[in-house]
Amino acid sequence: xxxxxxxxxxxxxxxxxxxxxxxxxxxxxxxxxxxxxxxxxxxxxxxxxxxxxxxxxxxxxxxxxxxxxxxxxxxxxxxxxxxxxxxxxxxxxxxxxxxxxxxxxxxxxxxxxxxxxxxxxxxxxxxxxxxxxxxxxxxxxxxxxxxxxxxxxxxxxxxxxxxxxxxxxxxxxxxxxxxxxxxxxxxxxxxxxxxxxxxxxxxxxxxxxxxxxxxxxxxxxxxxxxxxxxxxxxxxxxxxxxxxxxxxxxxxxxxxxxxxxxxxxxxxxxxxxxxxxxxxxxxxxxxxxxxxxxxxxxxxxxxxxxxxxxxxxxxxxxxxxxxxxxxxxxxxxxxxxxxxxxxxxxxxxxxxxxxxxxxxxxxxxxxxxxxxxxxxxxxxxxxxxxxxxxxxxxxxxxxxxxxxxxxxxxxxxxxxxxxxxxxxxxxxxxxxxxxxxxxxxxxx
DNA sequence: TCTGGGGTCCTAGGACCC
DNA sequence: TCTGGGGTCCTAGGACCC
Numbered sequence: 001x002x003x004x005x006x007x008x009x010x011x012x013x014x015x016x017x018x019x020x021x022x023x024x025x026x027x028x029x030x031x032x033x034x035x036x037x038x039x040x041x042x043x044x045x046x047x048x049x050x051x052x053x054x055x056x057x058x059x060x061x062x063x064x065x066x067x068x069x070x071x072x073x074x075x076x077x078x079x080x081x082x083x084x085x086x087x088x089x090x091x092x093x094x095x096x097x098x099x100x101x102x103x104x105x106x107x108x109x110x111x112x113x114x115x116x117x118x119x120x121x122x123x124x125x126x127x128x129x130x131x132x133x134x135x136x137x138x139x140x141x142x143x144x145x146x147x148x149x150x151x152x153x154x155x156x157x158x159x160x161x162x163x164x165x166x167x168x169x170x171x172x173x174x175x176x177x178x179x180x181x182x183x184x185x186x187x188x189x190x191x192x193x194x195x196x197x198x199x200x201x202x203x204x205x206x207x208x209x210x211x212x213x214x215x216x217x218x219x220x221x222x223x224x225x226x227x228x229x230x231x232x233x234x235x236x237x238x239x240x241x242x243x244x245x246x247x248x249x250x251x252x253x254x255x256x257x258x259x260x261x262x263x264x265x266x267x268x269x270x271x272x273x274x275x276x277x278x279x280x281x282x283x284x285x286x287x288x289x290x291x292x293x294x295x296x297x298x299x300x301x302x303x304x305x306x307x308x309x310x311x312x313x314x315x316x317x318x319x320x321x322x323x324x325x326x327x328x329x330x331x332x333x334x335x336x337x338x339x340x341x342x343x344x345x346x347x348x349x350x351x352x353x354x355x356x357x358x359x360x361x362x363x364x365x366x367x368x369x370x371x372x373x374x375x376x377x378x379x380x381x382x383x384x385x386x387x388x389x390x391x392x393x394x395x396x397x398x399x400x401x402x403x404x405x406x407x408x409x410x411x412x413x414x415x416x417x418x419x420x421x422x423x424x425x426x427x428x429x430x431x432x433x434x435x436x437x438x439x440x441x442x443x444x
Numbered sequence: 445t446c447t448g449g450g451g452t453c454c455t456a457g458g459a460c461c462c
Numbered sequence: 463t464c465t466g467g468g469g470t471c472c473t474a475g476g477a478c479c480c
Binding site: 035036038039040041042043044058059060061062063065066104222223224225247248249250251252253254255300338340342 | 445446447448449450451452453454455
Binding site: 011044057058103104105106107188189190191192193194225290292302303304305306307308 | 471472473474475476477478479480
């Protein structure tokens, strides 16, 4: 918490719907719902006119259709238009200060202390009012709510208080007056689960929260969350505004209109998801060591399986094969509602030969030619064999398995079946005659 | 027409090393 | 041989946010 209110939070109002209403005058003043046009969709944004009928973000499309009157516009979403509009808004914020932290397409923090502004309450109010006008003009009609306070959390709460088209400054020293009457559920980070736990011990407002000891809160919701709430109730928050946060993971997922059961189809979906992840990975010049497969069953139960590789990977074939191996260990009975593929443990990709000896096997997998994989008949010839993570193998003693990692002339394999649970891991020489590639998967 | 898609952070247990 | 503890890495799941 700073000594003066110098952190601004901006939240654009019903952003996607507002862009649609800007671009299609016939939609102005009418209920508009963006998202959820597919069979299993949910609402991304409801205009305030649609909210009046009970439509909400994250609600199923079917529920929103039941609630809204005939004539409501249900739109699929034009994300290019939203991000272009977002960029216009972020430029306006950067006029205020070099320290702008964009949290999402419609939300950002600005550190006003870095911008040399009049930080009196009157000065801040004038600044916020002028900003709102500039955003409305620059975007051609989108409005936003602004909160200014002495910390990020308070600024975010402030921007919520007068939504939509809000403007709220919380002068330094008055934080607790504003905070204490609020329901705990309005604190960022308190969702349904935490809200229920707090409610079960009689904590409903921030003032109630303030009464509880640190020990109580930690035992109720865990170390990090408990101490976070303890501090929040006292308006203690010194998180800085951080521009240009680096991404920590990249993922793609898809929910299917009808549950999938065919293994070949699942594998081609994995390949498609891996391609999407890779195009973003390569666009960012990054690669990651941990591949995660996300799997949601017909009954919405959701599992993840992950594997960390020896080196970062950014090629679709390796990522898809690791994901496919992970899929093979999951019981698919009943059908699959959603599949996802992700990569985390990101590292900026360093091009060059400096570490060539160590990364050569994986580097070879980056540009896969079918010939990299040794044919089933290991004819005499070039002795060096290339193995890549996820590849199926057959070992004379261990049976069927798959490559976990390789390097420096060795290959590490994991042997497990869908029913055997955690597998055995063994390392072999890369040219061990007992180890052979198994039948390669058929991607088509 | 029950429940999207892209993320972040935390917890807990086990393996492994010192 | 027994016993213990700390630290790090990996995996799986869950809560939360927009």
